[in-house]
Amino acid sequence: MKKPLVDFEAFLMGLKPALYGTNASPNYMANFHLLERYPCVTKGINQHNDAEFFLFFQSEQMKEDFLKKLASVEHLSPEFHELLGLTLGYPPLAVKHFVKCRRLEGEKRMNEYEELFKHKVSFLYSGIRCGGHVNDLVENSVWLWERYYIKDEPFKIGMIEGDVIKYYEVKPFDFDGLERVRKRKLDLIK
Known part of the structure; x- marks a missing residue:
């Protein structure tokens, strides 16, 4: 790999x-x-x-x-x-999510912050490491693929599972793969 x-x-x-x-x-x-x-x-x-x-x-x-x-x-x-x-060079929706988390944390609105944090997924691709909301998974992934595409570069989406971060690899523009990862994250939140 x-x-x-x-x-x-x-x-x-x-x-x-x-x-x-x-x-x-x-x-x-x-x-x-x-x-x-x-x-x-x-x-x-x-x-x-x-x-x-x-x-x-x-x-x-x-x-x-x-x-x-x-x-x-x-x-x-x-x-x-x-x-x-x-x-x-982070995706605008990922930046928006990060800023919203920082704002809630700064305003000591910890319940809202923790709820938003539960929905976080991480991206690792072409030298970019950032996080975003699971609901923006497709938009952030496409944004990254369109700007930083490198043939055979691994695209990984991470999420906290128990006490560790687990990464799932998805091929660029594999929307079925993204959907599987999105469902996994939503199942973990329930």
Whole structure:
């Protein structure tokens, strides 16, 4: 079975529009020398103060566009996370789901957050790792396939089953396979 691409590999191939990382990650630091030629932002993007964060872009124009948008959002706000998710090339519906979860969590609406979290599925494809709502499974999958298609690249959908995350592999544009995974997730929620 082919090993899935990781984010920095997809970025270096030109698939991923941006790459977000931290000096606390040995994987990023081992490959940092490959990224130094790309435009980078380090200010105003940190998730916490225990590490240095960086955001690499495919072009200077992409970096400048991001900085203009960053100037109009509050650091670590839901809007910040939305901007970051879209910049990193995640499906818009997946970003919307993540932002809604963050907003509920921030507002201490934990019952609503936990209910929404139960419906989460994860995607692993062509260097993209993100999550979304099970009801958006088809839309998010098609979005990823259309933008990041690589022949023979594994497309995996993950979900929490008991105490572990189990991944299901689906071939691109296999809608019957998506439906089986969707039903599995809904059965787990019941």
